[in-house]
Amino acid sequence: MxxxxxxxxxxxxxxxxxxxxxxxxxxxxxxxxxxxxxxxxxxxxxxxxxxxxxxxxxxxxxxxxxxxxxxxxxxxxxxxxxxxxxxxxxxxxxxxxxxxxxxxxxxxxxxxxxxxxxxxxxxxxxxxxxxxxxxxxxxxxxxxGFRPLDEVREIVDLLVTIDNAQTAPRWELYGPMVHLLEDSVTLTETDAEILQSVVAWLLGGGEEVSALVGHLVRTAEKALHPAHAHLTDPYTASLETVVRLSEEYPGDPGIVISLLLNRVxxxxxxxxxxxxxxxxxxxxxxxxxxxxxxxxxxxxxxxxKHIDVPELLEVLDFDPLPVPYLEPQQPSAGLQLFVPDVPDFVLARVEPGLGADAPTSVAYTPFGAAIGICVAGSLSIAGASGSHALVRGDAVFVTPDEGELTVSGTGTLFLAAPGAPAHLLP
Structure with missing residues (x-):
């Protein structure tokens, strides 16, 4: 249906x-x-x-x-x-x-x-x-996600250099973030433990944190001057993000936390x-x-809104990780599947008729009830007992008894469905 x-x-x-x-x-x-x-x-x-x-x-x-x-x-x-x-x-x-x-x-x-x-x-x-x-x-x-500590150390060293404050005590400038600069710390603390301590300090607030946020924003603005372009690459986008976040959320500790994260x-x-x-x-x-x-x-x-710092610290994964790109599977022409490591959902991108060699129809069998939305073109979706026409902006719910779905026409349909049952997983 x-x-x-x-x-x-x-x-x-x-x-x-x-x-x-x-x-x-x-x-x-x-x-x-x-x-x-x-x-x-x-x-x-x-x-x-x-x-x-x-x-x-x-x-x-x-x-x-x-x-x-x-x-x-x-x-x-x-x-x-x-x-x-x-x-x-x-x-x-x-x-x-x-x-x-x-x-x-x-x-x-x-x-x-x-x-x-x-x-x-x-x-x-x-x-x-x-x-x-x-x-x-x-x-x-x-x-x-948290970026590698070596990258964070490079960013903080860059900020210290642009401050022209290499001789100033780093603690006075960057508080507990000094731990990110000291290689000796890694002998007793894991990268995740260091990041957790810094995030906990930032979210604890106080005068030192407020001073750090203000200092960081001013230094980021200075760093983005064309005269420093040779220094800021490849962290220009991260510094631009600091300045933008300060405009949207002035004084927020999240501005500093943004430098600890992968910018993608x-x-x-x-x-x-x-x-x-x-x-x-x-x-x-x-x-x-x-x-x-x-x-x-x-x-x-x-x-x-409310921030429950102790609960957040328990929930967060502080291990530095690569950017979590999800590469699509392509089981057939005109069909891409974004399949995560949980059984709750799979996202299909179905694109018949787009390109010289594209198929005029694409078949896909979801594992359960599906929801589709057409974001381009004009399409028809058909199953075991019915069919439905879609144009850009239309959305449809599909009951599981329709079985294999065939999408025809010219356009793009995103189709959400449950993941594969456990007995079908590799």
Whole structure:
């Protein structure tokens, strides 16, 4: 069964006013349009465009609840949430818990009587929230995961050099970040322990932290002068990010934390996968995002919202890691699959008719209920018992009994579905 769905974009302040309308051909409202949610999450379930098709149910969550096994299949609930995300300004630094930590935290806060709408609550449900994002704009800028300590040391040495303060005590300039400069520290502390101590100090706040934030911003502005171009490469983008974040979140310790993180620019079509514990922040760009259907967010800066420092420090993975690119699989012409290491979701990019040698139709069999959104062209999607026409901006829910789906026409369809069942995994 194919059911047309839609939703109203979330008007978060960091959203772009034009990027989603330009992508999907929808109206510009004058307000920011940050995220278009496609799924059954209670925070903003997708609307059913013709409730007569769903026995009167007006949204996807209500319809699924009426007969979950038939509508969703083996999971009994929709395990993912598909979004179109448009960042016109930087989002908060954040990370998400493992499944085990989410279960424990949710139970703990329930037992303590913390209301679900309490702004100090960390766990809104008992689920994890790994996520992936595929860039739709020409560039998509982000911070993700802790960078190697050697790179952080190079950045701090660069800042000291540009300060013309090589003889000044580094502690006075950069507080506990001095540990990042001292090779001897690694004899007794791991890289992760050093990073954890620095982040804990920064998020603890106080006069020293405030002074460091201000000093760092002034030095970054100085470093970006053309006279220092030979010194700042390859960290120019990181220093530009410091200055931009200071404009959006003046005085925030997250400005300093940004220098500890990988700074990445995705090109159109490239993807990141952010597992549990990976600290990240999207800075700008338009993308399609797919995640587990959870609302558990531990914030770490660049936000006026509550930051639970002890809980965040328990959730974060402080091990320096490479940029977590997710390379797509290409099982057939016109089909790319973004497959993370969790069973909650897989994202397919289906593109029939694009290019001289492109197939006129592409077949794909999702493992369960699917949600598709057409972001370009005009397409038809057909299954075992029905079909549905899509043009740019249209979205559809597909029940699992449709089996193999054939997408034909000319355009681009992103299709979210559950991952493969455990018995089919390698």
């Amino acid at each position: 194919f059911v047309a769905i839609g939703n109203t974009p979330r008007p978060y302040a960091w959203g772009s006013a034009t990027a989603i309308p330009e992508l999907l051909g929808t109206p510009v409202t004058g307000e920011p349009q940050a995220e278009l949610w496609l799924g059954a999450h209670p925070g903003s379930p997708s609307q059913v465009l013709d409730p007569a098709e769903t026995g009167g149910a007006g949204d996807l969550a209500a319809w699924i609840a009426s007969d979950p096994t038939r509508i969703v299949g083996r999971q009994g609930s929709l395990p993912y949430l598909l979004k179109i995300l448009a960042a016109g300004a930087p989002l908060s630094l954040q990370a998400h818990p493992t499944l085990e930590r989410a279960r424990e935290g949710f139970a703990r806060e329930n037992a303590a009587g913390v209301a679900l709408d309490d702004p100090t609550r960390n766990y809104k449900d008992a689920l994890h929230k790994p996520e992936l994002v595929v860039a739709l704009s020409e560039r998509y800028d982000a911070l993700c 620019t995705l090109q159109r079509g490239e993807a990141l996968y952010l597992p549990a514990g990976n600290i990240h922040a999207y800075l700008s760009g338009l993308g399609v995002e797919l995640m587990a259907a959870s609302d558990n967010v531990l914030r770490g800066g660049l936000t006026p």
